Amino acid sequence: MTLNRRTFLGTSAAAAASISAPALLADGHGKPRVVVIGGGSGGATAARYIAKDSKGAIDVTLVEPSRTYFTCYFSNLYLGGFKEMDDLGHTYGNLAAAYGINVVHDWAVDVDRDSKTVSLAGGATLPYDKLILSPGIDFVDGAVEGWSLASQNAMPHAYKAGSQTELLKSQIMNMPEGGTFAMVAPPNPYRCPPGPYERISMIAYQLKQNNPTAKIIVADPKPKFSKMGLFQEGWANHYEGMVDWIGADFGGGNVSVDPANMTVTIDGEETSVDACNVIPAMKAGKIADMAGVTDGNWAPVNAADMSSKADADVHVLGDSSSQGDMPKSGFSANSQAKVCANAVRGALTGSKVFPAKFSNTCWSLISANDGVKVGATYEATPEKIAKVDGFISQTGEDSATRKATYEESEGWYSGIVSDMFG
Amino acid sequence: MIRAALFSLSVAASAFLAGVAAADTEDVQAGEKVFQKCSGCHQIGKGAEHRIGPHLNGLFGRPAASYDDFRYSKSFQRAGAGGLEWHADTLDVFLENPRSMASATRMSFRGIKDADDRANLIAYLRTFSDNPADIPEADPTATSLSHDLDPTILALVGDPEYGEYLSGECTTCHQSSGSDDGIPSITLWPEEDFVLAMHAYKNKQRNHPVMQMMAGRLGDEEIAALAAYFARLED
Numbered sequence: 001m002t003l004n005r006r007t008f009l010g011t012s013a014a015a016a017a018s019i020s021a022p023a024l025l026a027d028g029h030g031k032p033r034v035v036v037i038g039g040g041s042g043g044a045t046a047a048r049y050i051a052k053d054s055k056g057a058i059d060v061t062l063v064e065p066s067r068t069y070f071t072c073y074f075s076n077l078y079l080g081g082f083k084e085m086d087d088l089g090h091t092y093g094n095l096a097a098a099y100g101i102n103v104v105h106d107w108a109v110d111v112d113r114d115s116k117t118v119s120l121a122g123g124a125t126l127p128y129d130k131l132i133l134s135p136g137i138d139f140v141d142g143a144v145e146g147w148s149l150a151s152q153n154a155m156p157h158a159y160k161a162g163s164q165t166e167l168l169k170s171q172i173m174n175m176p177e178g179g180t181f182a183m184v185a186p187p188n189p190y191r192c193p194p195g196p197y198e199r200i201s202m203i204a205y206q207l208k209q210n211n212p213t214a215k216i217i218v219a220d221p222k223p224k225f226s227k228m229g230l231f232q233e234g235w236a237n238h239y240e241g242m243v244d245w246i247g248a249d250f251g252g253g254n255v256s257v258d259p260a261n262m263t264v265t266i267d268g269e270e271t272s273v274d275a276c277n278v279i280p281a282m283k284a285g286k287i288a289d290m291a292g293v294t295d296g297n298w299a300p301v302n303a304a305d306m307s308s309k310a311d312a313d314v315h316v317l318g319d320s321s322s323q324g325d326m327p328k329s330g331f332s333a334n335s336q337a338k339v340c341a342n343a344v345r346g347a348l349t350g351s352k353v354f355p356a357k358f359s360n361t362c363w364s365l366i367s368a369n370d371g372v373k374v375g376a377t378y379e380a381t382p383e384k385i386a387k388v389d390g391f392i393s394q395t396g397e398d399s400a401t402r403k404a405t406y407e408e409s410e411g412w413y414s415g416i417v418s419d420m421f422g
Numbered sequence: 423m424i425r426a427a428l429f430s431l432s433v434a435a436s437a438f439l440a441g442v443a444a445a446d447t448e449d450v451q452a453g454e455k456v457f458q459k460c461s462g463c464h465q466i467g468k469g470a471e472h473r474i475g476p477h478l479n480g481l482f483g484r485p486a487a488s489y490d491d492f493r494y495s496k497s498f499q500r501a502g503a504g505g506l507e508w509h510a511d512t513l514d515v516f517l518e519n520p521r522s523m524a525s526a527t528r529m530s531f532r533g534i535k536d537a538d539d540r541a542n543l544i545a546y547l548r549t550f551s552d553n554p555a556d557i558p559e560a561d562p563t564a565t566s567l568s569h570d571l572d573p574t575i576l577a578l579v580g581d582p583e584y585g586e587y588l589s590g591e592c593t594t595c596h597q598s599s600g601s602d603d604g605i606p607s608i609t610l611w612p613e614e615d616f617v618l619a620m621h622a623y624k625n626k627q628r629n630h631p632v633m634q635m636m637a638g639r640l641g642d643e644e645i646a647a648l649a650a651y652f653a654r655l656e657d
Contacts, residue, residue, distance in 0.1 A: 335594065338591075342587055352584075354587045357639075359594075359636065373631075375631075375632055377635055389639060390635070391635055400499070400502070403503070404504070412595045412604070415593065415595040415597050416595070419593045419594055419597075
């Protein structure tokens with residue numbers, strides 16, 4: 001049988017890398033095959049580390065529909081005017097050219113765990129020995145009354161970066177003077193716990209300069225949120241009177257929207273809004289469901305190697321996984337990917353497998369040069385990924401510390417994207 | 423026999439310390455000589471000004487990188503923002519190996535390996551503080567600190583393969599290419615510098631919450647493995 005590789009390699013070096021890979025045998029006695037679905041923080045990192053460290057001994061295919069991947073992290077900084085959209089876009093050319101990864105720009109539409117194959121929308125079938133799923137998030141249907149994916153142009157979610165983020169920004173920039181922006185925040189667990197609140201900060205920053213009498217309303221189904229003290233201190237310092245956060249204790253969870261008429265109703269009180277960001281409840285990316293490795297909204301995994309509790313040959317990384325104490329973040333997915341890559345390589349080539357270690361740090365920008373962070377380290381226990389130690393920025397820190405924290409976040413961004421894309 | 427020798431040395435040391443005034447003077451005079459290594463870049467005393475490096479009057483108790491009219495390296499600005507203050511203990515760690523505290527300092531000085539020389543130099547620097555007598559007792563006599571790592575820790579031979587695996591935790595932020603924007607390079611450091619820096623974080627002599635957390639859970643073997651890996655990394 002022939003593996004139909006839909007590679008889109010742009011350089012001759014990449015083509016050479018691809019050709020030099022030996023043909024696969026139908027009975028699986030050729031090079032071991034790893035298929036990675038999803039080219040974000042988890043998938044791109046896993047593909048790169050397996051290809052890099054196995055030095056050609058493993059055939060790695062990365063399936064990702066987008067040719068340019070826009071990171072969700074730092075997309076709030078685009079809303080605030082600190083980054084351009086181009087700064088957030090990354091392509092896969094180097095993973096193909098420098099690491100010999102077969103990069104397939106297509107949608108994975110099915111996984112057959114019995115025959116160990118992945119079907120692509122374009123018709124190809126990819127056989128695998130180990131499958132790594134890192135598809136990010138999808139939204140729970142009906143999570144916010146009145147909102148569906150069909151409403152995402154009127155009320156963008158902007159929680160997958162790219163055109164949605166651009167749309168949200170243009171709607172904010174076009175608000176009338178003194179207009180109202182509303183956000184419907186998501187319930188736990190969701191991607192990037194401080195993300196909605198960094199977004200509020202960045203939108204407030206933008207409005208303060210361009211539309212200083214505008215108002216921001218946040219309807220939140222949670223009574224508290226990540227870095228709450230730090231954000232509330234920052235909102236009071238930088239954007240006094242602009243942000244009205246309505247938490248669960250004040251009816252923030254009792255919310256419906258009307259995208260056709262641009263209204264938001266919070267605890268029975270209807271408000272007309274000029275721009276509205278609806279961030280619905282989340283679940284694992286659809287392909288995890290199709291592969292049958294989810295239990296409820298997420299895919300449970302074993303902490304030691306990120307393998308699915310339903311199938312030892314399927315690993316689930318990042319936002320889609322249910323693993324224990326780690327927040328759903330790009331940093332976490334990147335960290336989990338390296339543990340997974342080490343285990344997958346060990347299983348397929350007999351290379352040494354080292355004990356799992358995980359870490360995460362989330363930086364958030366509150367205003368210009370006012371950065372904060374929270375982070376922790378984790379270990380694998382038989383039950384879950386368990387937190388070992390952590391830290392958080394303090395309220396009342398001096399401006400030099402906050403500036404250094406922001407500069408550090410920029411360094412981290414450069415670091416993680418080069419760790420993902422080579 | 424060795425024990426007997428050590429015993430007599432410590433008796434000698436006690437006797438020496440008993441004559442505090444004399445000892446201080448000698449320390450300071452010896453320190454003034456050591457300071458000749460510094461004076462090409464740093465001024466101290468009456469009328470001292472910033473030159474290649476900042477002047478060193480009133481150093482004790484002052485946060486690192488705290489003169490507005492001196493341009494510090496980003497590395498030093500970070501150390502200062504992270505809470506580094508100059509006291510005998512921090513100066514001792516810094517002077518032994520400046521890069522262990524400020525990895526990209528522009529101060530091109532390899533450090534003073536001899537502990538007595540450092541102690542004397544610190545005693546000398548102390549005399550240019552406003553109220554040397556007010557400096558806490560722990561400050562003036564720099565004694566050996568945990569940066570005098572157990573030689574067996576420094577002698578550990580790291581396993582670069584293990585280091586390569588562990589490096590995944592580092593390269594989320596530190597680029598293996600050695601590129602330095604916002605987060606310092608850790609590529610191609612001499613292994614000893616790497617080990618000293620990591621233990622300085624682990625022992626909380628060097629300030630940075632992320633690094634203290636990361637280093638805090640690494641064992642001696644793991645730090646040696648990382649040092650071995652990053653020292654050999656080629657790009």
